[in-house]
């Protein structure tokens with residue numbers, strides 16, 4: 553269990569000190585007061601050697617034993633626990649924060665403030681089948697993130713995760729007033745950049761809106777009339793330079809790759825200066841991800857930055873025209889909803905072939921049963937029906953718990969430098 557692994561690191565740090573210091577002080581005493589080498593001193597010397605060797609063996613043994621129980625990583629590593637394979641269990645100690653007390657949670661995601669009365673949806677914890685994720689502990693995570701920069705890039709789902717993460721951290725800050733948005737901006741749907749500073753920890757948590765990750769552009773002036781804009785699949789979004797100098801970098805993309813958000817708006821694909829009018833969306837998504845993968849390999853300092861890509865977050869629209877949105881009070885018993893599995897398959901394929909390690913944050917099946925956790929009618933302004941986004945607190949908190957359980961166990965060792 554991971555909770556075990558955390559107490560393990562504490563006990564390891566403490567053990568050498570508590571065993572080691574009496575030994576050192578006894579040596580000092582002996583040198584200071586003992587002019588002759590008595591039999592007693594020799595015995596003492598031998599005993600301390602036995603102690604040291606025993607201590608080393610003990611530490612090695614404990615470390616070795618515990619390693620098997622660690623969330624030592626994600627699928628792909630032998631004997632690691634697949635933290636994405638699990639279920640939601642009822643847990644009265646959740647949620648992790650109150651959105652009404654977090655200045656960085658936007659009203660649109662605060663379902664309770666927007667009239668939702670049932671509260672069971674807040675009290676679920678994600679439980680991997682073969683291990684436990686440690687509960688998020690804000691003071692510890694803040695300390696670990698001291699001097700670092702965490703960057704979220706993507707669509708509104710990334711903004712939700714960014715807000716969730718900040719609200720989770722805020723519960724561990726002594727002076728919430730000290731935390732501020734660097735440009736004094738209010739959170740809004742279309743804003744390109746939001747950055748929150750935690751001055752006591754020299755920590756920045758930032759969000760960049762880039763719904764396709766690749767570069768939107770103007771239509772070619774000799775192109776067909778229906779082309780109002782293009783998406784340059786072979787070029788990264790021009791703000792990409794702002795993402796690289798980071799310690800944790802979390803991407804997503806998916807919900808905007810639909811005919812209604814592309815072709816119906818007159819947006820068509822372009823590769824190498826050539827319009828690709830007939831290119832299917834799946835092929836375009838793959839080309840864009842290939843561009844992203846090359847960019848990560850070339851531009852990101854993998855010695856410093858840990859890169860994640862979050863998979864498609866399921867939506868739960870229903871009815872024959874997928875326009876109904878019925879938010880339940882309990883999670884559904886079967887996995888359902890639109891899981892964007894075609895995007896997941898492409899992402900798995902692209903990341904497998906990358907030359908650098910990136911972590912796929914596979915939240916798709918986690919979300920599939922959470923038909924209770926969408927915003928529904930509890931949006932703001934209240935005219936929108938929403939079975940895509942999630943209430944905060946809620947499901948995105950669990951995504952963050954997974955990110956940080958990963959960083960604090962396996963990935964972290966590489967990052968503390």
Ligand SMILES: *[C@@H]1O[C@H](CO)[C@@H](O)[C@H](O)[C@H]1NC(C)=O
Pocket residue numbers: 650651652653
């Ligand atoms: C959240 O905080 C608000 C404002 O302090 C309070 O009115 C509300 O009862 C709290 N909600 C919960 C679920 O604790």
Ligand SMILES: *[C@@H]1O[C@H](CO)[C@@H](O)[C@H](O)[C@H]1NC(C)=O
Pocket residue numbers: 699700701754
């Ligand atoms: C704050 O962190 C940055 C790296 O993100 C580092 O360059 C800088 O020296 C830190 N400042 C202080 C005062 O520790």
Ligand SMILES: *[C@@H]1O[C@H](CO)[C@@H](O)[C@H](O)[C@H]1NC(C)=O
Pocket residue numbers: 853854855
């Ligand atoms: C990353 O670390 C490796 C091994 O320490 C080193 O060889 C490499 O040059 C480093 N890369 C960068 C970009 O600093």
Ligand SMILES: *[C@@H]1O[C@H](CO)[C@@H](O)[C@H](O)[C@H]1NC(C)=O
Pocket residue numbers: 636637863896897899900912914916917
């Ligand atoms: C995510 O997990 C599901 C279920 O285990 C799996 O089918 C899918 O391939 C995974 N996706 C990625 C991108 O790893």
